[in-house]
Every structure is written in structure tokens, then in C-alpha cells.
Amino acid sequence: EVMGYHGLTYSILVRLSYIFFITHDFNRGADSIHSLHQTYLSVFILPVDFKRIYFKLFVTKCIQYRRIRMIYKTISFVFNNRLKTIDFNNSPYTPNTTVLEYLRDNPRFKGTKEGCAEGDCGACTVVLAEIGKNGSLVYKAVNSCLVFLPKLHGRQLITIESLEDDSGNLHPIQKAMIDQHGSQCGFCTPGMIMSLFAYYKSNDFFDRDKVIDAISGNLCRCTGYKSIIRAAEQAMFEKAKDHFSAKEEEIRDLLKSIPAGTIEIKKENFLYLIPDNLKDTLALRKKHTRAVIIGGGTDLALKVTQENQSIPEIIDLSRTDELKRISILKEGVSIGGSVTINELSDLSKTILPAINEICRVFASRQIRHMATIAGNIGTASPIGDLIPVLMAYEAEIILLSEEQKRRLPLADFIRGYRQTDIHSAEIIHSIFIPFPAPGIILRAYKISKRKDMDITSVGAAFRLLLDKSNVVQSIKIVYGGMAASCMRAEVTENFLEGKLWIKNRVEDAAELLYNDFSPLSDVRAGEKFRRRAAANLLIKFWSETQAPNE
Template sequence: MNQSQTIFFYWNQQHVELDFSRPEAPRPSTTVLNWLRSQHQGKGTKEGCAEGDCGACTVVAAWPDENSVMRYHAVNSCLIFLPWLHGKQLITVEGLADNGHLHPVQQAVVDFNGTQCGFCTPGIVMSLFAIYKNGASAGREDVVLAMSGNLCRCTGYEPILEAAMSITGLPGHDHLSDTEAEIAAKLKEMPEAPVRINHQEQLYMKPASLSEAISLRQAHPQAVVFCGGTDVALAQTKKFIEYHELIDLTGLKELTSFTEDESGWTIGAALPLEAIHRRHDGRIPMFDALFRVFASKQIRETATLGGNLGTASPIGDTWPVLMALEAMVVVSGPGGQRTIDIGNIITGYRRTAILPDEIILEIKIPKPKTERNFKFLKLSKRRQMDIATVSVAVSFTIDSKGIVHDPILAFGGMSDRPERATLAEQVLHGHLFDEERIDKACRTLNDNFRPISDARSSAEGRTILAENGLKKCLNHFINPQNKQTNE
């Protein structure tokens, strides 16, 4: 298959052809934000933090679904590399007004006095635009979650939320609707050839198939493999890391599936977290609770389950949940596929049992064979858009006599890796489930873990948080009406 050094996308309603073979072209790892800021008509998108925390750089990316209907996704342009735009429509704040007339979401912000200093306003407007264009009705809590990735230090948020509530559930018609079908058709026609860009001492590879991805991984063992790119882009913008070889698995069709059968769920490693949230529809235990506190909607639109696992972070939000769900991870390489228990993947601080020539293919979550209780809790300074200090996910059964069986108590932030509290599990297993037994289990955490002190907490503070978090999760089930919860 011919390889391309050119990407094609729409910027607002203008077709863009970006040829990276030209000497004046930017590096492929240039973020969309930096590219926009270099364009005369792109200054409306602002840089606040350059790490996905503030939302000032929010833009909307749109592309057709399987039914050729355009779907709109608010994303952080500071965490996206330029080649990600291939086959998409990039919509920025400059493209909203129609011949001097404000877009309905802009007018709503004006009507409800939703801006003061104005620096955050373009990003807020673009998040509102995504809500408006997707046309779904939303309650106040849904709107708060959708806007949690946009910070404003002036308004106190209430005028912004009022503006958001005024446009939810509307049909989403605007002047962009007139060209929607045409742009969707043209995006579908864009070539899907693999991208290989060798420019300014950087080799950027975006395979078009799984077999090609495995071959590239074998041929370039030193390349950084990413799937979503939110961590990789962050390391570049904040730590100034220079990447010489990149393999981008984002959007690879063979890694974006979501299936359910009698045995459980299978989730492709490259499926964005927000897409998982939409597709699981409340069926996978703890996932709703997890996604309510995982970063922001903008980050979840690009971050992936495979990427979160691949970083092997000791505080990765998904790890305790997947451990409590007894997930299995399927990896693929030149030697074929193999399945690894989620608890056996991490071998040390940010080290995994995945071989250098393997990639994460999918995550399998089994359906419980018996009725189990599930609960997840993330402890952090902020409810959204924060890294966990400690997180805990629990799973266990209680028989008709009130005896606990097969407890799983998984923690993040308490070790150099996400880890189960095996001593506390032993205290609970086979015993009557009551407050005395819960207290005894919580007291064992000090013997089970040796947390470190860092900028987020002291070691002692982490232990206290872990004990209180576990107690809160378990006490939730002391009240019989809380049993069999999906949270």
C-alpha cells in the first residue's frame, strides 16, 4: 500500500491539504494548538496551561459515523498532534458566526452574561457548540460533567451553566448544517493509506492495519507507541521531550471495537474512553462512576483504555476498576496473541510484562458468574480534572448468611503500581460482613502497603485516605438496599 506524507482535513469549511514533505511544513508532532496559533485565522484558540487542564484551547473535531451522520467532539487541541486531523473536520471559534451574526451558542453566552475577562470564552463556547450540535437533551449534572474540562476564574460558572442549559436538546441547526452532508461525504472519500512522515529528524508512522502496526513495532523497537496521545503530547509540551520515532495507533479500526456476549465485554485498546462510556450504557460495573471522575470530556474523547494501561501509572484511574472486574488484556505481536491477567501486567514502576514488539489489542471484562457488589472511589483534591491521590475499587459477594466471599480490594496510589490489598481481603473472606470486620480489614492496609510521600500527599496521609476510602466503600453495603449496586 502506498504511504502518504500528506494529511487532508477540513478547517471549518475550508479543505486543507498539509504536505509534510515540504521544507516549511511543521513537525508531525506539532500540536493542533500550536499549528492554529501559527495561522493568521487561528488566534481565537487560546493557550492557557498546555496540559489539558484549563480548556481554553478546546476545539471541536467532527467526523461521520457509520451512518454518515456527523458527530461532534470537544477536544483539547494542546494534546493532539496534527496527523490526528486526517479525515476530520476541525471547527474553531472563528467558524461559528455567520456573516457577522453570532452563533446560537455565542448568543446564549451573551444573553446569560457568561463571560468577563474573555480568555476562557472561546474554549467554553466550543464545548457548548459540541453539546448543541449533538442535539441530545441533558440535565444539569450532565452539563456540569460536559463542561468540567473548562475552567473560568471570573463568572463562578453559574451564567455559563445557564447558557448551556438553554441550548441543550435543541435541534442543533446552524449555517454549518447546510454543508454537513457534503463534508461528511468528502471525509468518507479521503484515502486511508498509512501515513509515514519523515521530517525534521522525526519519523511519524500511522499504520492502516494491525499487521502493519506489529511490523512497525518490530522494525522500530525504540519508537514511542501511543494510542490517543494525551500522555505523549503532555510529555512533549511540559517536559520538552523530543520524540524521534512515533507509532500512532489512534483510530486503528481493528483496535476500536466494542462487543458484548454472554461471557462479557471486549473493548478495543484504541477506542476512546468517551466512546466506551456511550456504548456500555451503564452495563459494565463501576464504569459510570469511573468516567464521572476521569479527567474531562475533552480528554476522554481522545484518551483510550489501551493508552491508560500502557503508561503503567501507579495512579492510573482505570487500573483498580479493571482489577476489581478481573479483566484480561490481550496483546499481539509477531509471535501471535496472548492473554495476560490484569494483575500480572505491571512488573514495577511504569514497567509491564508486555514485550517490546507487542501492542495491546483489547481488554476483556468477564460478566460475574455470581451476583457481586461493586464500588469505586477516587480521592483527589478536585472532583474532576485531577490526578488521584488514592483510588479504590472493591468487588465481593455476600451469601445468604452474610458471609463475605472472594473479595477483591484494588488500590491505586499506594505502591509503585496499582495493587490489591491481599491482607485485607484475607480478613474479609469467609467472615460475617459487619462494621467490626470492616474496621479490622481497614487496619491491615498499613501492613499491606508502603506508600511514598510526594507533592500530593505524605505516606501517612495516603494510608489514612486509603483506610477511610475502603471503609466508605464497604460501609455502603451495610445497608441492604445498597447491595448489588453498579457503582
């Protein structure tokens, strides 16, 4: 319909495109296609919608007839309501640069603070907005110290400086923090406000528990949290549409104008790849077998910020849509490897409650917005939060390469300390979690020095089936933090099977855990503490399976 009003112009453009099509070197990548073709379009005074539709049609024909992969060598994102493009070869930044470093390098955006550079304090919190499944913008608070700069592609970056409107009026969250005296030294305040801003944009009403969860990744050591929570209550009580709501359609249009395609950033010894489809993902994985695969990158970023390492090759799977799918089937749930922990938490509330219990105490909300289920499993950490509970659910891992698809139990996938059975050209495609049969009891627990935003000292998950006589038909006992990898307590399981599920038997079994594990002492916990905690968790599980009057 749009083209119908510009028939002559369209006819001219078709002829220009034909010349372009037969003369252009497509190996130069999609950036050159985009820039040269935009030059053609700039000659004509045309509506923005016309240009967008025409370019989309043109790119489609490029792919259809030349069978090329659209590869972009720059990133584009929205910042301060403007579309910004970074060409890494013409900038001081590398693909290992974090968003925090990028902001602190600009004198106008130093409101974002660096406290710990490891995602623990929340002083560097910013908000990333992206188009959600329903077409509206979704606002997520993240730790900018753990987000590599290329991850901004296709998103809107919002910092503390962005919150005031064009007239200089403070955002309702900022005003409420002043009214409720929610700031003292002020160092944590920008990050605290950004976390509350994300809550403000994602919720309609004040909910104390949700507010506490929203700021669980933000440390304050002088003001105290009561005044901050009151500030959130005031802002939500008086909630009205802010200037972000007024500009949402404009921001969506800017984000939609960013062409789809795989990102390939090369600079010096660095290579950062962001495939946007599964075919490209598998091809790039096969070609770059030494590249590190990331989803959220919250673990890998620590090697850059804390250990001063350089990561020369990275394949970022966070924009591969096929890896972000969730399918609820009759037999269980299939969860794509790039599904984030927050998305897993929302899914599991009703259908996988034991997993939801662990998601709730998984790091902070900022990290859960970025970290993925495949990332937590793929590191094979002995204190990986999700591994014990997924083993108790008898989860299976689906591995994929260009040549084959493999499916194996998670227990077989973990081979040892940070070792897995994954081949060099494979990726974790998805995780399948079967629904437990009727009568099966599942629980999961995490012990750490702090409830929120802390690493596991001991993790445990239990799966139990009793017969009508209260005899153990089957039991799985899985621990994390007790060995070089998350493991089952098979000696203890064998002792319990076929016996009455009574306190004396469970206490005897708890002592047998000494035969299953030889835990180490480290900064998180000592050997004796871990042994006693593991035994007590088994007894706790037994107590939770008893009727209230027993």
C-alpha cells in the same frame, strides 16, 4: 451506473491507467499515485462522483495486483469548509507540533488560547468532527494543546472563528453567551464556547448535568458558571439547525474524498506513523520497536509541551479500525485497545457500572474524547484511574504481534512502576472483561483534590462475594496511589475471608492495610492522608453493602 454514461471516457482512462500501471514506481508511496492519477482525471470534464469511484477502483486494483501498501506522506483534513493538505517536508511543522501551535502560528486563527498547555484549563478547546458509525458527523471537543497535528488527518477542524455563518451571524451558542453575560475577562470564553458548541451538536435538549460535564474541563475564574449554564439553556431552548447542519453533507463528501491508507510522515529526525489496518500496525511495530505507541496521546503530549522533549518515533493507533471494536459476548465484553474513555463510559453505564463510575470522573470530557483504554493501562501508572477497577473485574489483556497472541491477567501484566509485560513487537490489542457471577458486589472509588479534572490521590476497587450467612467467601481489594503500582491488599484480603462481614471486622481489616502498603508523600497527598483514605474507603464500601435499615 455512473460509468455507463461515460463509456468512451472510461475506455480512454483504462488505457492511460495501463500505461501508468506498468511504468509507475510504486515505492514512491500512495501520494504520488494519487497526484499523478488526478492529473489524468483533470484532463476530462467529469462528475465528481465518477472521479471518486474511478480512483477507488484504481487503488483497489493497485493493491490487488501489485500487493502494495497504500502509504501517504501527507495529511488531509477539512478546515473552514475546505480540504487542506499539509506536507510536513514543505512546511515549518514537525509531527510533534500540536494543533494549538499550528493555529497560533496563523494570525487569522488566534482565537484559540494557550492557558496551561497541559489540558487542565480548556482555553485551547477546539472541536473535531468525523464520520460516525451511522454515517453522520460526530462532534468532539478536545484540548488542542494535547493533539499532535497529524491526528487531524481525516477529520474536520472547527475553531471559534468557524462558528459564525457566511453572513457573519453569530452561532446560537455565541449569541446566548452574550445575552446571559457569560463572559468577563474573556480569556476562557473561546474554549468554553467550543465545549458548549460540541454539546449543542450532540444533544437535542438541555440537561444541566450533561452541560456541567461538558464544561468540566474548562476553568473560569471571574464570570462564574451560572451565567454560562444559563447560556447553554437558552441556546438549547431555542435550538434550530445551524449552518453546520446545512453543510454537513458537503463536509461528509470532503472527508470521504480523503483516500484510505497508512500515513508515514518523515521529517528530519521525526517519524510519525498512522496505520489504518491491523496488518500494517503489526508490521510497523515489528520494524520500529523503539517507536512510542499512542492512542490519544494525551499523556505523551505533556513530554513535548511541559518537558520540551522531542519524540522522534511515534506509531499512532487511533485510526486502526480493528482496535476500536467492542464485542459483547456471553461471558463478558471484549474492548479494543483504541476505544476511548468516553466510548467505554457509554458502554459501561448498564453492563459494567463500577467502571462507569470511574469513567465519569476521569479527567475532562475533552481528554476522554482522545484517551484510550490501552493508553491508560499501558502506562502502568500507580494512579491510573482504570487499573484498580479492571483488576477487580479480573480483566485480561490480549497482546498481539506478527508472531503470536498472548492473553494474561491484568494483575500479571503490571510488573512495577510504569513497567509491563509487553514485548517490543507487541501491541495491546484488546481487553476482555468477564461479567461477574451472580451475587458478586463490585465498587470503585476515586479520591482527588477536585471532583472533576484532577489526578487521583487514592483509588480503590472492591470485589466481594458473601454467603447466605453474611460470611466473606472471597474478596479482592485493589488500591492505586498506595505503592509503586496498583496492587491488591492481600494481607487484608486473607484476614477478611471466612469472617463475618460486619463493621467491627471491617474496621479491624482497615487497620491491617498498614501491613499491605507503604505509600509515599507527594504533591497530591501525604503518607498519613493516603493511609487513612484507604482505610476509610474500605469502611465506605462495607457501609454501601448494608441494607438501609442496618
